Amino acid sequence: MKRFVSSVLVLALVVPSLGQSAYAGQTVRCESSNGQYKSCPVDTRGGVTLSRQLSSSGCWQNDTWGYDRNRVWVTNGCRAEFNVGDYQSSGHDNSNAVAGAVVVGLIGAAILANKNKKDRDRDRYYDDDRYNGGNYYQPSNTVRCESNDNNYVRCPFYGRGHVEVQRQLSKTYCQYGQNWGVERNTIWVENGCRADFAVY
Structure with missing residues (x-):
């Protein structure tokens, strides 16, 4: 039992230093x-x-x-x-919670929470949820633009000009700057990208 408690204390002391060094901003x-x-x-x-x-x-x-x-x-x-990669404070806060509780379950939960947070941030570009400064917001309209047979297609839209993929329709992944983009009030697609685009 003493060895178990000692191991928990060591983990509580080590995790903060790992959190600070792993993703220095x-x-x-x-x-x-x-x-x-x-x-x-x-x-x-x-x-x-x-x-x-x-x-x-x-x-x-x-x-x-x-x-x-x-x-x-x-x-x-x-x-x-x-x-x-500036997540020192986030990792440090999780580690302090672990050190205060000195419980193996909290250590595991803190590590998983930190990992999930980094995964969500890393993959935000691929997420279908629209996020803006902590608030979800609604598009002013939606435009369907399709590159059939890999053709270059331009689709006009009305709005301020902020455009995001709302729903991908093609098997080909639609990646901004590669096979779709925005020029003034026009969305362009090519190389098989087909999608519904949200205009904000």
Whole structure:
């Protein structure tokens, strides 16, 4: 029993240091010059948030900027600094809860909660739930745009200009900047991307 309690105490002391070192935050600058698509390689497993916009052109997530597992991308003139993998405080708070409780079950729960949080942040680009500063919001309208036979197609829309994939219809994955995008008040698709797009 003493050995068990000692092991719990060791884990409670070790987990905070692991949480602080695993995803130490960094700042990455990524700039779309002349409206061109730009990809900036970086490890994004800890999540990405926009820290400071540098451009007069708007930077909207999944519209003029986004990220996947190994890069941040920008387009249409978005220039900004991004916080990458900055989850020290989140991991530390979970670890302090573990240390206070000194219970094996809480240690496991804290580790799983932290992992799930990082997974949700990492995969936010692929999520169908629309998220904006902690609040869910509704699109002003929906536009269906389909690249049949891999053709390049343009679909006009009305709205402020923030566009996201609402529902993918094709087997081909629709990835912004690769086989779909936005130019002024037009959505374009190609290479088999077919989807319903939400316009905000």
